[in-house]
Amino acid sequence: MSDEAQEREVESTGRGFRGVEARPRNWLVPVILLSLREWNSYGYELMERASAFGFEAMNPGTLYRTLRQMEKEGIVESSWETSRGGPARRMYTITDAGRSYLDFWAKSLEQYQRTMDNFFRLYTGRSLREERERGGEK
Amino acid sequence: MSDEAQEREVESTGRGFRGVEARPRNWLVPVILLSLREWNSYGYELMERASAFGFEAMNPGTLYRTLRQMEKEGIVESSWETSRGGPARRMYTITDAGRSYLDFWAKSLEQYQRTMDNFFRLYTGRSLREERERGGEK
DNA sequence: ATACATATATGTAAAATGCACATAGAGCAA
């Protein structure tokens, strides 16, 4: 079997097609900010909460690196928390800049949802929203 | 001014924040496939149609490279069209595999819209769809 | 001739992401 044929074979198995990744770039950032807006937290805990947003089986490396980058950009701040048993935790807090950043993200996502609605209108002949609103019909 | 302060300065100018990009990876692929499902086309024309999907000021390089990659993966096919004045065009056609690929993309995007709705529910306290349905209220 | 619109493509670098691996404290069981 040729390399290319094998590649296509792999693409069509249960794991789905290669390259289909319907999440936006940097999706982790707004998810973290939204979590931190509710309450301060740390990497290990944020990792678990992020799973709920489609970051299943997240690799720790990406998360911790993202947090450090976010701190460099001034949208979060951190300090060590050592006043308890177990390994030290780096506790994160959202900054004012972080809140603005989250608001900006939200606006971008809103815009993008309209674009996607447009996409579905062409794909199915009507928008996803209209589909939902048609309700019980089969 | 420190490097970091300057960096933050740049981030908060009119161009918006750095790294905010609400489009999913490979978004260009389903957009091209959707276009080709309607009628056969070529790079230069597809570029214009893609603009309508938020690929404003698209750079040609990315588009042409993406098309070649898609052909390698077997989701489109191409042939030169020289039977007219002007530079030759490489005409593209969607394949059956391409149609399946598009269907798969659509399912992923649907899933993604639900995830985003979830995000907005936490962000505003209600979903975007509910916002839209509330209608005229200010 | 030369400027412009059409049309396709490459080279290189940056950014984002995944995967594997490293480090270390604390609790607990053998």
Added chain:
DNA sequence: TTGCTCTATGTGCATTTTACATATATGTAT
């Protein structure tokens, strides 16, 4: 006290995606 597991934070490297700059060629209008 040795080893095992859970918690917790990170680094190094490779791959993938994307942007930006540049190259090439044809036909048309001036």
